[in-house]
Amino acid sequence: MNRSRTLVVGFVLLVLVALHFTLRPLLDWRAGVDFLVIGVLLVAVRVRPGVAAVVGLLFGLVLDALNPEALGAAALAMTITAFAASRLKAAFFTDDLGLNAIFVFGGKVLFDVLATIVEGRLRGSALLWQLLAWTPLSALATAVVGVVVMAMVRPAIDEQRFR
Amino acid sequence: MRRGAARADSGVDTLVAAACVVIAIVLLILPVAPRNRVAGVIRGNVISPLVAMQERAVVAGRAFAVNDSLQQVRDSVLARSLRLGAVEAENARLRDLLGLGRALEWGYTPAEALVSGTDGAAHTLLLSAGRAQGVARLSAVVAADGLVGMVEHIDASTSIAIIWPHPDFRVSATTLDGSAFGIVTAHRGDGVEDWLLELHGVPYRAVLRAGTPVVSSGLGGVFPRGVLIGTVLRELRTGRGWARSYVMRPAVRPSDIASVMILAPNRATTGVESVWRPQAEAAMQRVRAAADSIAELRAKAAADSVAKATPRVVPAVAPIGVPAVAPDSIP
Numbered sequence: 307m308n309r310s311r312t313l314v315v316g317f318v319l320l321v322l323v324a325l326h327f328t329l330r331p332l333l334d335w336r337a338g339v340d341f342l343v344i345g346v347l348l349v350a351v352r353v354r355p356g357v358a359a360v361v362g363l364l365f366g367l368v369l370d371a372l373n374p375e376a377l378g379a380a381a382l383a384m385t386i387t388a389f390a391a392s393r394l395k396a397a398f399f400t401d402d403l404g405l406n407a408i409f410v411f412g413g414k415v416l417f418d419v420l421a422t423i424v425e426g427r428l429r430g431s432a433l434l435w436q437l438l439a440w441t442p443l444s445a446l447a448t449a450v451v452g453v454v455v456m457a458m459v460r461p462a463i464d465e466q467r468f469r
Numbered sequence: 470m471r472r473g474a475a476r477a478d479s480g481v482d483t484l485v486a487a488a489c490v491v492i493a494i495v496l497l498i499l500p501v502a503p504r505n506r507v508a509g510v511i512r513g514n515v516i517s518p519l520v521a522m523q524e525r526a527v528v529a530g531r532a533f534a535v536n537d538s539l540q541q542v543r544d545s546v547l548a549r550s551l552r553l554g555a556v557e558a559e560n561a562r563l564r565d566l567l568g569l570g571r572a573l574e575w576g577y578t579p580a581e582a583l584v585s586g587t588d589g590a591a592h593t594l595l596l597s598a599g600r601a602q603g604v605a606r607l608s609a610v611v612a613a614d615g616l617v618g619m620v621e622h623i624d625a626s627t628s629i630a631i632i633w634p635h636p637d638f639r640v641s642a643t644t645l646d647g648s649a650f651g652i653v654t655a656h657r658g659d660g661v662e663d664w665l666l667e668l669h670g671v672p673y674r675a676v677l678r679a680g681t682p683v684v685s686s687g688l689g690g691v692f693p694r695g696v697l698i699g700t701v702l703r704e705l706r707t708g709r710g711w712a713r714s715y716v717m718r719p720a721v722r723p724s725d726i727a728s729v730m731i732l733a734p735n736r737a738t739t740g741v742e743s744v745w746r747p748q749a750e751a752a753m754q755r756v757r758a759a760a761d762s763i764a765e766l767r768a769k770a771a772a773d774s775v776a777k778a779t780p781r782v783v784p785a786v787a788p789i790g791v792p793a794v795a796p797d798s799i800p
Contacts, residue, residue, distance in 0.1 A: 327523040332530045354478065356485030363489040368516050370496070372523075374508035378496030385489040389482075424497065 314462050315352060319345045322455070323368075337443035340414055342369065344452040346388050347413045348459070355392040362388025376425040383420035387413050403453050410452035414445035559727070565613030566728045572744040576736025578602045580610075582726045583627070592635035594618065598731055599626045607691050609732040615697035615720025615745060616640065616685060617729055628731070632723055633666060633698075642668060642698055643686040645749055649675035650686055653698050656716055666699050666717040673711045677701045680756030682749035683717060687740055693732065695742035700752045720745075720752065 326341035333339075346365050350358035365388075366381030373380070391413055418441040422428060428436050496507065512520060570577065580598035598604050600623050610617040610630045618632035631638055634655045642653040649671045656665040668683055681701040687694025699717040707714050732741075 323519065324522065327519045328526040331523050331526040332533075334530055354482055356482035359482070359486035359489045363492060366493065367496075367511055368519070371508045371511035371516055372520070374505050376497075377499065377504045377508050378493045381496060382490060382493035385486065385493055389486040389489075392482075 311352075311463050314459065315349060318455070318459050319349060322348075335447070337440050337447055339451045340417070340444060340448045341451070342384075343387070343414045343417055343448055344410060344455055346384060347391050347410055347452065348456065350388040350391040351395040352463075353392065355389050358388040358392035359385050362386070376421075376427065379425040380417075380421050382424055383417045386420055387417040390416065403457060406456050407449045407453045410456075411445045411449035414448040415441055418444065562613065562725075562727055566730070569611070569613045569730060569744065573730065573732075573736070573741065576733040576739075577730040578604055578733070580604075580628075580729055580731055582729060592632055592638075593621075594630045594632055594726065594729075596620070596628045596630055596729065596731065597626075599624045599628045601626050603733065604628050604731050605734050608734060609685075609692045609696065609737060610729050611696055611732060612721050612726060612729050614725070614748060615699070616692065617721050617726055619691055620731060630731075632726065633719060633721075634664065634723060640692050640698060641686040641688040642683045643694075644675075644677065645682050645684060645746070649677060650688075651683075651715075653683065653717065664719070664723070665702070666719050667705060668701070668715040668717055669712070671713040671715065673713055675713070677704075677713075677715055678757075679703060679760045680753045682753050684742075684745065684749060687737075690734075690737060693737040694740040695745060697745035697749050697752070700749075700756050702756075718756070720748065 322341040322345035326345075330338050330341065342365050346358075346362055349361050353361070362384040363381050366378075366384030369380035369384070370377045391409070394409075419437060422433065422436055422441070496504065499507065566579070570579065578598045580596040580602075583595040583597055594610070594617070596604075596610070604620060604623055606620055606623055608620045610619055610632075616633065618630045618635065618638060620628050620630045622629040633640075633653075636655060638655055640653045641650070643650045651668045651671040653666050653668050656667040658665065668677075671677065679701055683698045683701060685692035685694060685696040685698060697720045699719040702716045702718050705714040705716050
């Protein structure tokens, strides 16, 4: 990424982080939009997998700090999700918004599944409900918002590529 | 060469990712105390602004939620207080009616006004008493405040009455002291004036002051003597020879008609002078007090205008070409 694209991505990332900590608690949906996952995926597809893994770790630590009972669970899940997203970008990250939606949906599901299992807080039917109902719903909401975000920022980011 | 470099990069990426995974796992397996310390350091230094933002968002969300519930509480309290006002008004009306029933003593049928003020039938009332309750045609309909109208049509258990704004409504009327007689009809005016009454045919020598109560005279056999009809507001200039006409404020407003009494025909012949006398006197006092305050205001305004019109003092010897009287004092 050149410098101006980095700045744009950084700004979008800041906005997404701010939304995650303001809009998400304000809406207080049971299956809420995960703005941090959108931000991590947005970065992950534009950087090398190693860098994506570091970004994932940092974002995961931010989430973990608010839930010290499972410190490291979100970091681990976000690291793996970001690394996988960066590896898969060639296959998935095209101009097709539908594929982008699937990409965000899959990223959110992977993150939730990993984080929920590693955290080990939920068991039995509660775990099943979380993984089979709330995670897909949350992933769906995240995918919708993620596609909107990507559609909005793509002109600003990709324009640089063709200059 | 290039493929080799790419492979090396890929290896570095994998190593970095593995290191991140190891860090995460280490954090996961940390004992509780150091884990809390690490989380506290991150919270206190890196994400404290984010935590503050989240806190504000949560507080704002709660404020929204509380606002909704407060609004609901306020609305329900308001609705109850509105209902309470209606209940109090109804209570007062029923007390008045009970008092009226006690004062009338006999020869009446209580009824509820079921339909009133609908378009096209604004001058009639459907009453909840009919032939079965002993209601007869042309019976007087009264309320606690005074005259309402008369029954025109009777069914088995309901009846229809015309009320005083009806064009066919007529009642022979007199003042409380019997010094003047006339016929009361609905007043045909514009807007609010349409809801007033007219007293016609008052002898020219009988001058009625504003606030004079007018009651039914008992002539004609429909309305008993002494039912309060309204109070005189002002004289109506008609230019009809040797009789005067007056505009009257009705004792009963059509919108207030809810519970009424239908007087039996034989009750009409005995008179009810004492029943509405207190209301008539109170109405007279109210209107006179209002008329006095209006007169006082007019007098004050007139005095002010006279003071403004008084000529200013001018010099005894005016310069040549200047008038001796100030121009603004010339009427």
